[in-house]
Amino acid sequence: MSTASAARREIPEATVARLPLYLRALAALDTRGVEVVSSEELAEAAGVRSTGLRKDLSHLGSYGVRGVGYDVGRLTEEISRELGLHHDWSVAIIGMGNLGHALAAYGGFATRGFSVRWLVDEDPAVIGTQIAGLQVIDFAGLAEQAPESIIAVLATPPHAAQQAADQAIALGVRSILNFAPCVITVPDGVEVRKVDLATELQILAFHEQRGRDDALDAIEESRGLRRVSSRGEQ
Amino acid sequence: MSTASAARREIPEATVARLPLYLRALAALDTRGVEVVSSEELAEAAGVRSTGLRKDLSHLGSYGVRGVGYDVGRLTEEISRELGLHHDWSVAIIGMGNLGHALAAYGGFATRGFSVRWLVDEDPAVIGTQIAGLQVIDFAGLAEQAPESIIAVLATPPHAAQQAADQAIALGVRSILNFAPCVITVPDGVEVRKVDLATELQILAFHEQRGRDDALDAIEESRGLRRVSSRGEQ
DNA sequence: TATTGTGAAATAGTTCACAGCT
């Protein structure tokens, strides 16, 4: 707890998870020609509160100007650097079923800093076929071509996810975005984030069921007078 | 009345977000024929800690047996009820581009309790076409067919997302799963969850860049092997 | 004056330790 590495600025996980939102909001402002933005405006654009935004940014350093706001270009730069977006990251999508196929074609990954460079599957019927301009390869092929550090997007069926993760990790992958609806276990030093569509729907269903009466009240009330629906009272 | 619902047990948001994981782990155990499970085993299967699991379940009530564990069927039932999965939820996917198309074909939504029943797009070239066994309709068509409460999955391009959300909300939608990489604003009483692929990748990139030294330190705390991460520079 | 940056307070969430059952 006193080493040099621990003395590095420690950025809260919750803050890290919001930095990409700020980056996106800043990009939108930039294309609109905005050069300076207040925490109030940027927070609005990012869907957070201004005090939270300022607290988040304070973890990166002081890049704002009191009485004025933040320079859009400068702040974009600083957040990009913090997120490690100054060099390109290569992405391998693993599992070329419906979802993997779609992710390969989807532009969503092609944000600044990331490019999908490999499509991996173990099915001989799929290997060698062309998807979205890339040829599907197997893990052996990936091993040949990918000496550098890459991010793996797991889009296999759940029963194949663990093995696929193991193979990716064996090739040196240390960051995995898991779309398979299952838990995968990985060694220390490997980071996994999961995206689970069914889970998200179930969370929505909970709120839709639970909040029905309150929600109806809130909608009707908000036509005229703004009523804050604080869910945390009892 | 809302008095009754407000007086109901308040379940922490963090707990709600984990209930689907427990449900999935329980389903897996059930298909393996397991009838009783300890918090330790279930936590392992769900990828959480056993104390956290027990705390979570304690918010629903006491459904375990001390010295024994939890009845898989019973607990499945209780969590399902809590999440509102005792009746089926109808899902409308809005935006039939690459991603919407894939989500329509993807089995991931078809978990117990949810069925994709409408595909919506405003492009005349797409309306009327058949995708994954469903005919693509426009909002007018959705208005005719969907009097009941539904969940909307937004898969439009970002510039169309706000308008699509507004139209969905006008039809009575109060739960939205937003795949579009942008902020949408909704009135009180409407719940939005977002799934953002680029954001997830950026969070992984941060950790891959930042946590490399710490991760190695943790694994082998021996020598000050001040290693430089071997990411590719192009 | 307008707006940032930040300690302090408040709130939410996790982990611990062990009492309480079966």
Added chain:
DNA sequence: AGCTGTGAACTATTTCACAATA
């Protein structure tokens, strides 16, 4: 004996209030 349920302690995160300053 073994395992759940839970208050208490701890940690993380958000919100507040306001000092600092261009």
